[in-house]
Amino acid sequence: MRTGGLLLVHAHPDDETLFTGGTIAHYAARGVPVTVLTCTLGEQGEVIGERYAQLAADQADQLGGYRIAELTAALGALGVNSPRFLGGAGHWRDSGMSGTTADPGLAESAEHPRAFVRSGDEAVQALVDVIDELRPQVVVTYDPRGGYGHPDHIHAHEITMAAVERAAETGWDVPKLYWAILEDPTMKAAGQAMNDRVAAGAVLPAQWIVPPAEALGGFPPEAVSAVIDIADVFEAKVAALRAHATQVTVSEYGLEYALSNNLALPIVAQEAFQLVRGKFAPGPDGREHDLFAGLTGPAE
CATH class of the missing domain: 3.40.50.10320 (LmbE-like)
Incomplete structure (x- = not known):
């Protein structure tokens, strides 16, 4: 630890x-x-x-x-x-x-x-x-x-x-x-995947508004220093989103959510x-994959 x-x-x-x-x-x-x-x-x-x-x-x-x-x-x-x-x-x-x-x-x-x-x-x-x-x-x-x-x-x-x-x-x-x-490309890609799921028959709550992928965005790739892959804890994040039930609604698939504005957003x-x-300590791809990189070793 x-x-x-x-x-x-x-x-x-x-x-x-x-x-x-x-x-x-x-x-x-x-x-x-x-x-x-x-x-x-x-x-x-x-x-x-x-x-x-x-x-x-x-x-x-x-x-x-x-x-x-x-x-x-x-x-x-x-x-x-x-x-x-x-x-x-x-x-x-x-x-x-x-x-x-x-x-x-x-x-x-x-x-x-x-x-x-x-x-x-x-x-x-x-x-x-x-x-x-x-x-x-x-x-x-x-x-x-x-x-x-x-x-x-x-x-x-x-x-x-x-x-x-x-x-x-x-x-x-x-x-x-x-x-x-x-990150802009990540959000647009996730937005496109969400739209593709809907086009393939995924049923989201009727009141939700599904925006076109190009409407989603964020910072350009060059602004991103670190990326944390959360695939192994994805379900934990979904469960935590569901816990905030007065503020967040999560789709039955656990891949999309919406706030009170009913705008559907992908869970990336x-x-x-x-x-x-602090010290930037990127890996071979030019990004950090551990927020503690360059300090005392990877947080594994």
């Missing part, structure tokens, strides 16, 4: 699985210490289905507590014992997407006094404290756009970048820092990363 291990900083429950679920399961299965640090409870999430719809922020406002249970189940499927929250569970609140309705009396989620986007230096220091405690060899978070522009994803990126810099001065210099990204068999701090 490698000391230090892997620290992943995510904004809401389900992000850990959507962006990095296969990588979490990959390293957990190999005995690498894995910590998933979630910044909010995801209180502003849109609820799929009627069973728990009244937990939403504009009704009972109890969704965050329920999502702790979903996160716990998802992490269990991925091989991680329990969730950990920045500042403690519920310390910062989901800020919501721009223009979404907050809880009663507030015009915008981001105006809530505990909104994560308002966390400022307190959140940076809270993350520094976690880094100093865990001394991770690898930290993973979002790219500067937060994957798809959610304000909390962007803020998680910002505080992670700031905390890694500060921790280097005060206690622990993180050896490698990555952004979790999508590899996860891509861009190295932004």
Whole structure:
């Protein structure tokens, strides 16, 4: 087992699985210490289905507590014992997407006094404290756009970048820092495979919208530093996606999923990363296949 291990900083429950679920399961299965640090409870999430719809922020406002249970189940499927929250569970609140309705009396989620986007230096220091405690060899978070522009994803990126810099001065210099990204050719190929399955007779939920492959995309290949093959833990990622049932629906085939927007997306068999701090140690194909490459050997 490698000391230090892997620290992943995510904004809401389900992000850990959507962006990095296969990588979490990959390293957990190999005995690498894995910590998933979630910044909010995801209180502003849109609820799929009627069973728990009244937990939403504009009704009972109890969704965050329920999502702790979903996160716990998802992490269990991925091989991680329990969730950990920045500042403690519920310390910062989901800020919501721009223009979404907050809880009663507030015009915008981001105006809530505990909104994560308002966390400022307190959140940076809270993350520094976690880094100093865990001394991770690898930290993973979002790219500067937060994957798809959610304000909390962007803020998680910002505080992670700031905390890694500060921790280097005060206690622990993180050896490698990555952004979790999508690779354009991989997404287009997976999208085409999804369309081919549908054309061959695969039946997806009627409300789902299947986009053309060319509509899917991501970063160009030259931006990808590392690729983790998750084929051997693919089912664990699918199980973790199913655990986030208020936020994610997975097809009966376990190859596609959709969020509340009903846009069908493929579940790809590899996860891509861009190295932004530390030593790049590629293999013969010019890419890393271990986030710990160049440190103390492969995480096997």
